[in-house]
Amino acid sequence: MTAAVFFGCAFIAFGPALALYIFTIATDPLRIIFLIVGAFFWLISLLLSSFVWFVARAITGNRDGPIEKYLLIFGVLVSVLIQEMFRFAYYRLLKKANEGLKTINPDEPAPSMRLLAYVSGLGFGIMSGVFSFVNTLSDSLGPGTVGIHGDSPYFFLNSAFMTQVIILLHMFWGIIFFDGCEKKNWYPLLAVILTHLLVSALTFLNPQYEISLVSAYMIMVLTGIWAFFVAGGSRRSLKRYLLCQDKNFLLYSQRSR
């Protein structure tokens, strides 16, 4: 549908990720490396899950019909589990790498696990978004649009928003997941896996975009709030930030004495 839709959808889907990259990741080369390795891990996980799906299809004999849909659901669920498995694997890798990083660079402090959680989550999210949306995006550049057989004309827009939600969700899940692993608390891990399954399952309701998209956004908001608290925020810090009391805090507290 021409360049307007192409750029609009690209910015919708990848705008937040681009902003995060420019301001937080691009400044430090080490963070870039961790981002890319995270993306790579996600890609490997998807390779494995696509292999599983391929084998499942070959076993059932490539028939058409309702079995296709069941196979797809099965494939998606298996893929979610494998992605989370690889997130865990990346966590273990980073834990081991921390020791090595300290010896390479004794002067600079090694990045904290919280930062690595954020970077890895963003890496997962960016790769997931690119993988799922780039194909649709390239088709949107052509002169035509979806809908000649009665499909929804808002396909591109909804896909873009869904991709945006998934990217942000991956970032939040990364933070929560790593924090749970650090504190040896298994409930956050379970929550992450369950919400991931829930969001993926919601996409099966497409093209009823209202239900799937709105629910996904609500889940994103809740997960975001949880991640904010996990990352070290609190109501007090939020109030302080919003009321711009940070600079004057010490002075203020001194003056009030």
Added chain:
Amino acid sequence: MQLFSHMHAVLSTVTCMRRSSIQSTFSINPEIVCDPLSDYNVWSMLKPINTSGTLEPDDKVVVVATQLDSRSFFWNVAPGAESAVASFVTQLAAAEALYKAPDVTTLPRNVMFVFFQGEAFDYIGSSRMVYDMERGKFPVQLENIDSFVELRQVALRESLELWMHTDPVSQKNKSVQSQVEHLLTALEESGAGVPTVVLRRLNQSQPLPPSSLQRFLRARNISGVVLTDHATVFHNRYYHSVYDTAENINVSYPGQQSPEEDLDFVTDTAKALADVATVLGRALYQLAGGTNFRDTIQADPHTVTRLLYGFLVRANNSWFQSILRQDLRSYLGDQGPLQHYIAVSSPTNTTYVVQYALANLTGKVVDLTREQCQDPSKVPNENKDLYEYMWVQGPLNSNGTERLPYCVRSTARLVRAVSPAFELGQWGSTEYSTWTESRWKDIRARIFLIASKELELITLAVGFGVLVCSLVITYCINAKADVLFIAPREPGSVSF
């Protein structure tokens, strides 16, 4: 709806030929953008002449001409029933009738039957022949031409009238006028014996209709006449149109007949054209100097109807198959008539079929083997300069399994018909035809849905908004990140 109909040529012949020539000069893989329209004229002589040289100035030739091609609005569709087919079929029948006369070999003057190709596109064939004649590249020269008879659109005669058009400008010369008068009387005398054709003269001052004779008159004042079925306004309502089909000249067959029965069914149009051919044949005999056997010359309506059937209804019939060479079988197509567009690859179907039909109708079967027929230089009595030898398929044998081929010796030949403008490199010539045909890519179309402009703009606006918002928010959060996110205290570190 998106239509892809890309033509490589642009603007005009001059531009596209210039681009093609630059490509072919400088490029390893030249990309030619247009091709000149070109093909071959078909010609034959009543008495064989040596084609390797030219005729003596004293040898006089009566030229009878017609056109082979037609055109229409659509590419490669040119049924041309009245504008081309009827006239050249008449001429073929007249040739057959004339060749049967007993004393053709002793006639004082020769007769040249010529079928010009490319006349619909500014007289490509006739202008090329005149050009070749002027430079001595053609065996017959302009000074050998005694008189010129042309057939143009003869199928729609009203009340049996056949009009004779002459050129008023050249007749200002007294000798030309007397020759034209002689020509017209010869025609009228020949027409007297055929009651179904009434020859009519026209007012002296009326100019010629569009005809090949005009190209000859530009070079030299020869005496010529153009025979048509119309006096002033064309009777052909579908001149150079897709609708100029068999129906236009009332060629119709009763239903329920097999194609072979249709082939031999003599229609009224065929009878009428055969009468015109008879008049033409007798007139040519008289103009060539013959006297004794004029009234025995009779055109065969059966031949005419078979030719009309083949060119207008179904080319792939048993007679056309039997008169062609074996590798030209596919030129007849599967079903349906031939299209008489000149095209750019030569020779076209029509040219070949007319040449082989002319050979069949006017030539002789000679007893040669296939190798001898294809190379008669070794055979003692045969002369390649005088005759053309063709190895044709022949009819099917009685079982219907095999063909019985044979060798035909005739004077029916092809001569190149490309506009002299391309020989001279004058692509913008106003003197000669400069028609070219563009090359093109595959023509295809596709239908798809497009989004409304509002939706596109909303998407773009929302995208920009999201991008700007996220940039702003991220910047703000990042700048004060240490306020928002309190790092956990590392054990053993002191901070104030």
